[in-house]
Amino acid sequence: MDFSFSTEQTLLKDSVVRFVQDEYDFDARRKLVTSDDGFSRDNWAKFAELGWLSMPLPEDYGGLGGSPVETMILMEAFGAGLVAEPYMPTVILGAGLVEAAGSEAQKQEILPAVAGGEMMLAFGFAEPQSRFNLADITTTAEASNGGYVLNGKKSVVFGAPSADKIIVSARAGGGQRDADGVSLFMLDADAAGLARRDYRTVDGLRAADLTLDGVKAGPEAVLGDLGGALGVIENVTDRAIAALCAEAVGAMQVLHDTTNEYLKTRKQFGVPIGKFQVLQHRMVDMFIELEQSRSMTYMVTLKLDEGEAERKKAASGAKAQIGKAGKFVGAQSVQLHGGMGMTDELKVGHFYKRLMMIDTMFGNTDHHLKRFAALTQ
Amino acid sequence: MDLAFTPEELAFREEVRAFIAANLPSELSEKVRTGHHLEKEDLRSWHQTLAAKGWLAPNWPVEHGGIDWSPTQKYIFDEECAKAGAPPLSPFGLSMVAPVIFTFGSDEQKAYHLPKIYSGEHFWCQGYSEPGSGSDLASLRTKAERDGDDYIVNGHKVWTTHAHFADWIFCLVRTDPDAKQQEGISFLLIDMKSPGITVRPIITIDEGHSINEVFLDNVRVPRSNLIGEENKGWTYAKFLLGHERTGIANVADSKVRIEKLKEIARAELTDGSPLITDSAFSRKIADTEVDLTALEMTNLRTLADESEGRAPGPEASMLKIRGAELTQRIDELLVEAVGYYANPYELPEHGRNEPAVGPDYADGILAHHLYMRATTIYGGSNEIQKNIIAKMVLGL
Numbered sequence: 001m002d003f004s005f006s007t008e009q010t011l012l013k014d015s016v017v018r019f020v021q022d023e024y025d026f027d028a029r030r031k032l033v034t035s036d037d038g039f040s041r042d043n044w045a046k047f048a049e050l051g052w053l054s055m056p057l058p059e060d061y062g063g064l065g066g067s068p069v070e071t072m073i074l075m076e077a078f079g080a081g082l083v084a085e086p087y088m089p090t091v092i093l094g095a096g097l098v099e100a101a102g103s104e105a106q107k108q109e110i111l112p113a114v115a116g117g118e119m120m121l122a123f124g125f126a127e128p129q130s131r132f133n134l135a136d137i138t139t140t141a142e143a144s145n146g147g148y149v150l151n152g153k154k155s156v157v158f159g160a161p162s163a164d165k166i167i168v169s170a171r172a173g174g175g176q177r178d179a180d181g182v183s184l185f186m187l188d189a190d191a192a193g194l195a196r197r198d199y200r201t202v203d204g205l206r207a208a209d210l211t212l213d214g215v216k217a218g219p220e221a222v223l224g225d226l227g228g229a230l231g232v233i234e235n236v237t238d239r240a241i242a243a244l245c246a247e248a249v250g251a252m253q254v255l256h257d258t259t260n261e262y263l264k265t266r267k268q269f270g271v272p273i274g275k276f277q278v279l280q281h282r283m284v285d286m287f288i289e290l291e292q293s294r295s296m297t298y299m300v301t302l303k304l305d306e307g308e309a310e311r312k313k314a315a316s317g318a319k320a321q322i323g324k325a326g327k328f329v330g331a332q333s334v335q336l337h338g339g340m341g342m343t344d345e346l347k348v349g350h351f352y353k354r355l356m357m358i359d360t361m362f363g364n365t366d367h368h369l370k371r372f373a374a375l376t377q
Numbered sequence: 378m379d380l381a382f383t384p385e386e387l388a389f390r391e392e393v394r395a396f397i398a399a400n401l402p403s404e405l406s407e408k409v410r411t412g413h414h415l416e417k418e419d420l421r422s423w424h425q426t427l428a429a430k431g432w433l434a435p436n437w438p439v440e441h442g443g444i445d446w447s448p449t450q451k452y453i454f455d456e457e458c459a460k461a462g463a464p465p466l467s468p469f470g471l472s473m474v475a476p477v478i479f480t481f482g483s484d485e486q487k488a489y490h491l492p493k494i495y496s497g498e499h500f501w502c503q504g505y506s507e508p509g510s511g512s513d514l515a516s517l518r519t520k521a522e523r524d525g526d527d528y529i530v531n532g533h534k535v536w537t538t539h540a541h542f543a544d545w546i547f548c549l550v551r552t553d554p555d556a557k558q559q560e561g562i563s564f565l566l567i568d569m570k571s572p573g574i575t576v577r578p579i580i581t582i583d584e585g586h587s588i589n590e591v592f593l594d595n596v597r598v599p600r601s602n603l604i605g606e607e608n609k610g611w612t613y614a615k616f617l618l619g620h621e622r623t624g625i626a627n628v629a630d631s632k633v634r635i636e637k638l639k640e641i642a643r644a645e646l647t648d649g650s651p652l653i654t655d656s657a658f659s660r661k662i663a664d665t666e667v668d669l670t671a672l673e674m675t676n677l678r679t680l681a682d683e684s685e686g687r688a689p690g691p692e693a694s695m696l697k698i699r700g701a702e703l704t705q706r707i708d709e710l711l712v713e714a715v716g717y718y719a720n721p722y723e724l725p726e727h728g729r730n731e732p733a734v735g736p737d738y739a740d741g742i743l744a745h746h747l748y749m750r751a752t753t754i755y756g757g758s759n760e761i762q763k764n765i766i767a768k769m770v771l772g773l
């Protein structure tokens with residue numbers, strides 16, 4: 001057992017922490033998220049230059065072959081800065097799917113371009129009726145003229161407004177919630193028949209709802225096995241869950257530190273409010289939730305490459321912990337700041353909003369408790 | 378003991394229901410349902426509708442336009458208003474400063490202010506909190522110094538709800554810097570048009586605007602605007618607290634929102650079945666509804682005591698504590714219920730002209746949830762309310 005970082009990992013950590021401190025302070029971030037793109041393309045180019053976009057990608061395709069630990073280090077620091085660049089949709093989800101399921105030609109086309117910062121991706125998996133069930137798919141892919149025609153809707157696709165290619169799940173067979181028949185298609189963002197409704201989300205990110213109305217896809221657009229893609233989707237979303245947990249830990253750490261500091265400096269009744277025992281205990285509960293979350297994040301990060309059952313259990317356990325901890329730490333940080341905590345000007349509320357959305361992403365605490373129970377009973 | 382309504386009460390309920398149905402514009406109830414920050418005109422129009430009907434001020438003495446409703450009638454009225462999505466009346470004039478004025482005010486103050494509050498001509502805001510004085514309100518520093526027939530007021534109030542459109546503000550100010558904290562405070566009525574007052578908006582985490590900072594820079598206030606005696610302001614402020622207690626449980630509104638929650642949980646699907654049939658989720662709804670039912674009964678017991686002349690004591694803090702907790706719990710479940718569609722954040726209030734991205738019922742859910750985080754902070758935070766019960770009720 002070893003929970004320490006290697007020298008390279010420590011260097012990576014230092015560089016990304018420094019980037020967030022120097023170039024991603026709260027005011028800079030607020031400006032970014034209200035810009036048209038909602039993030040900075042200059043930052044994206046810098047991410048490419050620093051090797052962050054290529055970090056988890058395989059070496060044969062312009063990547064650095066980093067392990068989930070490197071991803072965890074990056075994501076935790078991104079969480080501490082509420083980094084808005086679409087790293088998760090492009091690198092973790094999009095490139096992750098291509099790496100896991102793509103053909104040689106697809107990998108050659110996509111992965112180096114992602115690594116170099118020239119291509120952004122998004123992954124549409126949810127639908128209006130699907131809630132958190134990845135197999136609940138009504139979008140259809142019908143064979144036609146040697147290719148496919150896609151019809152359906154995809155909900156709240158993060159990163160879609162800036163994506164060059166959008167991967168969607170669609171059903172090439174089987175019943176609405178069957179594992180069998182689930183397929184992946186990689187579409188050009190400007191494909192005919194693909195309509196996007198772009199919007200801002202509460203945490204300042206960008207997403208879109210997609211309508212697919214007779215979108216034509218050639219055979220080269222199919223990612224992985226036609227009808228057999230559910231396993232890949234689950235694998236990649238579990239990896240995304242690990243990354244998201246790390247992001248949440250970074251965000252919670254900021255809330256923890258900021259609130260703890262406030263308890264020492266804010267005075268009421270002639271003393272720092274941190275002297276009131278009820279607030280001390282609340283702060284201790286926040287501290288415990290943060291540490292438990294960090295532990296679960298390590299656990300899932302280190303188990304991603306174990307067998308499928310172990311991986312799923314780890315991902316669901318971690319996500320359940322992160323969801324409840326994030327909401328608790330977020331809400332209590334607002335509460336302990338009193339009126340200040342309610343203001344848009346203070347960063348606390350922004351971290352709270354991100355943590356609330358993290359709970360929903362890839363299934364909330366209830367969903368993952370259920371999945372965990374099913375795997376462990 | 379009897380829980381059933383009498384035939385007269387049932388008839389009253391029908392009358393209230395019919396009146397609201399005929400007089401509440403649907404655009405207004407829609408704004409209320411989707412959790413908008415209401416504008417002055419929204420508040421005023423409903424205020425004036427009720428004033429015209431004579432149903433505005435059940436807490437006022439009849440000679441000033443009040444109505445002699447029983448606690449049950451008040452309860453029925455509140456319940457029907459909430460169900461129909463009527464806007465909450467702005468409390469600062471009607472239920473906060475007015476009782477102080479008709480109890481402690483001078484004849485001139487009564488004659489001038491009460492009719493204007495009643496008619497909706499004047500809206501009020503509450504200038505208590507300051508940057509350094511929130512929970513510890515008695516430490517407030519805004520000072521009022523005598524200058525002939527006037528006070529000169531200097532200070533900084535914060536979190537002041539509706540200050541951006543209020544006509545008047547009632548302030549706690551320090552008039553004796555040498556006295557013990559609570560004994561040097563006075564209760565002053567100030568015209569918001571007075572030179573020297575600046576209002577700066579505060580945008581809250583839901584991106585809405587209801588609260589403000591108010592800067593008072595050499596504001597000249599006639600001494601005739603002092604309530605009661607100088608340096609007795611704390612007593613009046615405490616009286617006011619006692620007066621605004623029964624609505625604080627927010628039961629009527631929470632009942633409406635729990636129905637909305639069930640409606641959404643029936644429409645949302647999980648694995649092909651309505652979310653409401655999911656055992657984990659339905660259990661959370663039931664758990665919350667049981668707590669709400671208990672709170673409703675506790676609230677009714679308080680109302681009944683009040684009608685027998687026993688003013689609610691410090692134990693009424695529990696209404697505020699549990700009421701705020703339930704408001705927040707229901708809102709959290711609403712956010713959970715709509716799943717991914719809690720994310721999109723472009724509201725009609727922010728100028729969106731298109732239909733909602735997700736289902737209509739998801740619109741505004743998250744914004745409401747975010748603003749309601751304040752219910753455990755304002756009007757005495759939950760921590761402070763618990764301190765009150767521990768000390769005043771339990772003797773700890």
Ligand SMILES: Cc1cc2nc3c(=O)[nH]c(=O)nc-3n(C[C@H](O)[C@H](O)[C@H](O)COP(=O)(O)OP(=O)(O)OC[C@H]3O[C@@H](n4cnc5c(N)ncnc54)[C@H](O)[C@@H]3O)c2cc1C
Pocket residue numbers: 266268269273276278279335336337338339340342502503504505506508509510511512513535536537538539588751754755756757758759760761764
């Ligand atoms: C949306 C909103 C609307 C408001 N409207 C108005 C208004 O119209 N007029 C007005 O005058 N004010 C208004 N307020 C102000 C409100 O009353 C104060 O925010 C509240 O009194 C808390 O004060 P504070 O913000 O300074 O927090 P603080 O008093 O600094 O409290 C910070 C934290 O410390 C805790 N704490 C403080 N003292 C103790 C203690 N002794 N024991 C345990 N815990 C303690 C608090 O519970 C809180 O969690 C409003 C506030 C909000 C958020």
